[in-house]
Amino acid sequence: VALPAPVMRIFDYLPPENQALQPQAGQRVRVPFGKSTRVGVLIGLHNHSDVPPRQLRNVLTILDVEPVLDAHVLKLAKWACRYYHHPPGEVFAATLPKLLRRGGTLIRGNSLWELTDAGRDKTPDSLRKRAPLQAQILQIARDTSGVLSTRELESLSGDWRRSLAALVEKKYLDEKNSGHAFDFVPVGRKGASPVLNDSQRLAIETIGAFEDFRAYLLDGVTGSGKTEVYLRCIESALEKNRQSLVLVPEIGLTPQLLDRFRRRLDVAIGALHSGLSDTDRLRNWCASRDGSASVIIGTRSAVFTPLARPGLIIVDEEHDASLKQQDGFRYSARDLAVWRARELNIPVILGSATPSFESLENVSTERYRLLSLPERAGGAKQPDVHVIDLRIHDPSDGLSQPLIQAIRRHLDANGQILLYLNRRGFAPVLMCPGCGNITECRRCDARMVVHQGRSRLVCHHCGAEQGLPSACPDCEGTLRTVGQGTERIEQALGRLFPEQPVVRIDRDTTRRRGEIERRLDMIRGGEARLLLGTQMLTKGHDFPGVTMVGIIDADQGLFGTDFRSSERLAQTFIQVAGRAGRADRPGEVFIQTWFPDHPLLQILVRDGYGQFAQQAMEERRVAGWPPFTHLALLRAESAQRDNAFTFLDEARVVADELATENLRILGPAPAPMERRSGRYRAQLLIQGNDRAAVHRFLKTWRVRLDALKSSRRTRWSLDIDPAELF
Numbered sequence: 124v125a126l127p128a129p130v131m132r133i134f135d136y137l138p139p140e141n142q143a144l145q146p147q148a149g150q151r152v153r154v155p156f157g158k159s160t161r162v163g164v165l166i167g168l169h170n171h172s173d174v175p176p177r178q179l180r181n182v183l184t185i186l187d188v189e190p191v192l193d194a195h196v197l198k199l200a201k202w203a204c205r206y207y208h209h210p211p212g213e214v215f216a217a218t219l220p221k222l223l224r225r226g227g228t229l230i231r232g233n234s235l236w237e238l239t240d241a242g243r244d245k246t247p248d249s250l251r252k253r254a255p256l257q258a259q260i261l262q263i264a265r266d267t268s269g270v271l272s273t274r275e276l277e278s279l280s281g282d283w284r285r286s287l288a289a290l291v292e293k294k295y296l297d298e299k300n301s302g303h304a305f306d307f308v309p310v311g312r313k314g315a316s317p318v319l320n321d322s323q324r325l326a327i328e329t330i331g332a333f334e335d336f337r338a339y340l341l342d343g344v345t346g347s348g349k350t351e352v353y354l355r356c357i358e359s360a361l362e363k364n365r366q367s368l369v370l371v372p373e374i375g376l377t378p379q380l381l382d383r384f385r386r387r388l389d390v391a392i393g394a395l396h397s398g399l400s401d402t403d404r405l406r407n408w409c410a411s412r413d414g415s416a417s418v419i420i421g422t423r424s425a426v427f428t429p430l431a432r433p434g435l436i437i438v439d440e441e442h443d444a445s446l447k448q449q450d451g452f453r454y455s456a457r458d459l460a461v462w463r464a465r466e467l468n469i470p471v472i473l474g475s476a477t478p479s480f481e482s483l484e485n486v487s488t489e490r491y492r493l494l495s496l497p498e499r500a501g502g503a504k505q506p507d508v509h510v511i512d513l514r515i516h517d518p519s520d521g522l523s524q525p526l527i528q529a530i531r532r533h534l535d536a537n538g539q540i541l542l543y544l545n546r547r548g549f550a551p552v553l554m555c556p557g558c559g560n561i562t563e564c565r566r567c568d569a570r571m572v573v574h575q576g577r578s579r580l581v582c583h584h585c586g587a588e589q590g591l592p593s594a595c596p597d598c599e600g601t602l603r604t605v606g607q608g609t610e611r612i613e614q615a616l617g618r619l620f621p622e623q624p625v626v627r628i629d630r631d632t633t634r635r636r637g638e639i640e641r642r643l644d645m646i647r648g649g650e651a652r653l654l655l656g657t658q659m660l661t662k663g664h665d666f667p668g669v670t671m672v673g674i675i676d677a678d679q680g681l682f683g684t685d686f687r688s689s690e691r692l693a694q695t696f697i698q699v700a701g702r703a704g705r706a707d708r709p710g711e712v713f714i715q716t717w718f719p720d721h722p723l724l725q726i727l728v729r730d731g732y733g734q735f736a737q738q739a740m741e742e743r744r745v746a747g748w749p750p751f752t753h754l755a756l757l758r759a760e761s762a763q764r765d766n767a768f769t770f771l772d773e774a775r776v777v778a779d780e781l782a783t784e785n786l787r788i789l790g791p792a793p794a795p796m797e798r799r800s801g802r803y804r805a806q807l808l809i810q811g812n813d814r815a816a817v818h819r820f821l822k823t824w825r826v827r828l829d830a831l832k833s834s835r836r837t838r839w840s841l842d843i844d845p846a847e848l849f
């Protein structure tokens with residue numbers, strides 16, 4: 124039994140004493156654990172145990188009649204335990220929706236109402252006077268060819284459940300339990316689809332030619348019609364009665380993508396993301412498992428969802444860092460998706476305008492097949508890119524004169540303008556020009572960020588807050604804010620363009636439920652033409668009215684310390700710039716920088732992502748970084764600095780002892796931001812050329828780490844294929 128506990132082992136139990144149910148791998152069981160009980164997953168049956176018989180306890184209850192996890196998902200989870208060297212109980216817990224983890228039951232039923240012969244003969248009009256709601260329901264049942272689910276009735280006003288019951292009572296409708304988690308009555312309407320261009324057609328034909336495992340990298344510039352390719356491939360899977368699993372990086376872009384899929388596909392679509400209630404999530408999970416949903420769209424953790432009749436897996440924005448879980452069980456949903464497809468022997472499509480270097484390397488070693496969409500669909504042009512040299516055009520409140528003029532020009536031409544700044548708050552620094560004092564967080568190696576609207580200083584790393592001081596705490600001098608965040612830009616825009624509403628989208632303005640959608644609607648409806656935001660605004664959204672994009676601070680990412688910083692920066696650039704001129708109007712992109720000669724910036728602007736990637740990958744090869752080597756990062760953090768370092772020092776000694784010659788061990792070293800939330804953080808990096816050798820090493824090392832006494836005095840974790848080195 125895999126039990127949620129941070130240990131690298133599984134637990135043996137005897138079958139339950141007074142339950143006749145046949146134990147099967149994939150069922151959940153409730154077991155005694157210490158003095159309490161826990162819910163775990165039964166992952167295998169054996170007729171022996173290394174635990175002495177007297178110590179073996181019985182399973183209390185088998186919670187499922189049949190397995191909730193099928194053999195394939197069990198295998199996936201077991202593989203993930205080995206690959207990520209992570210405790211099995213936590214891995215298995217990650218495969219289940221919360222309600223099942225807590226011992227809840229599967230959703231199996233759902234009511235449907237079918238018109239009886241009597242119901243067919245009854246004209247709705249004859250009920251219109253005395254029972255208008257019943258008449259309405261009868262009419263809807265006729266429109267949906269005789270079968271109703273609650274979905275069709277939810278928009279009715281009044282007590283439609285009572286009217287429904289009355290119709291059942293009168294035997295006009297017959298209530299049935301479908302036995303499925305989810306019911307969908309096709310309306311027989313499908314949205315129109317555009318005529319494909321040649322590249323799209325080639326991609327679709329290539330993918331459609333085989334039903335067995337192949338991995339495709341769909342490399343298509345922003346707006347090139349990748350989603351259209353996904354839709355067609357999903358349609359052909361549907362024709363063969365196969366499900367498609369679509370993974371997307373962010374919750375922010377799920378509603379819009381879902382809408383688009385719903386408009387185009389006349390089938391049951393189940394969503395899986397954190398914006399849903401636990402029950403809805405469970406229902407959609409069950410619908411994927413029992414096959415009543417034909418398309419499943421979800422974020423990262425949806426990669427573990429059981430599929431009744433799998434046919435296709437799609438990973439959209441495959442380069443996106445959020446596909447990698449960054450705490451606890453640190454898995455890559457993209458890599459697991461490819462593993463699943465191989466195991467299920469079905470195709471997998473990885474799509475991006477800015478493919479990860481890992482995937483590009485998989486193309487050059489022919490593990491993936493490349494499909495390119497080099498041009499924008501529907502005749503839209505690539506935007507013109509202009510670099511604004513801030514050494515010449517000194518900005519005020521972050522905006523230079525050429526940028527302001529461009530905004531004015533696009534406003535006059537009735538365009539929409541998107542300004543990107545990946546820093547929320549008013550200003551990142553509050554300082555005293557008199558004594559040089561800068562307000563820092565007490566618990567982090569970080570500066571407090573000024574949030575003027577709320578009159579607070581906030582640490583963006585630990586969330587600590589304090590009131591905005593009126594004078595310098597040291598010398599009582601007047602304080603000054605330095606630099607800018609989205610809040611300051613919003614104010615500056617308000618002064619420059621008083622008649623234009625500004626829609627700002629960042630974590631501060633979208634805390635309330637539904638607020639993102641409300642703001643996005645203002646943009647799409649054209650009520651607002653000045654848009655300003657952080658990363659949140661740039662991912663995946665299709666804003667056809669945007670004619671200009673301004674990158675307010677290009678220098679944020681130019682001098683990063685992580686080996687991936689330049690890749691990330693280039694991806695952000697291209698994704699942000701890609702929001703401009705998507706429809707029939709050409710777009711312009713303006714980039715403000717103090718370093719216009721920076722080679723990275725130059726190559727990106729002049730030659731685009733492909734060239735940039737080639738050159739940057741060559742640098743990675745020479746320096747021995749991924750994708751040409753394989754990494755594992757051991758992180759430790761502790762309130763006492765020594766505890767973290769003692770553990771890592773000892774881990775290093777063990778590593779030196781176990782390491783073969785092809786393995787490099789770097790560190791221990793403090794994390795780039797050493798102190799965070801009052802804890803000191805440090806790390807040890809393992810790097811090797813041969814993936815299998817790295818994993819052989821990790822397997823033994825991990826066991827030895829658990830045995831170190833110092834490992835219990837610090838919080839630590841092992842991150843395989845880390846996305847970031849901090």
Ligand code: ADP
Pocket residue numbers: 317318319320323343344345346347348349350351352500501502665
């Ligand atoms: P991507 O996913 O690559 O960013 P989309 O699939 O969202 O691109 O397509 C961008 C826009 O172009 C969408 O509005 C889409 O409806 C439209 N589009 C896609 N393919 C075509 C086509 N073949 N002809 C005309 N318009 C298209």
Ligand code: ZN
Pocket residue numbers: 564565566567569582583584585586587800
């Ligand atoms: Zn802090």
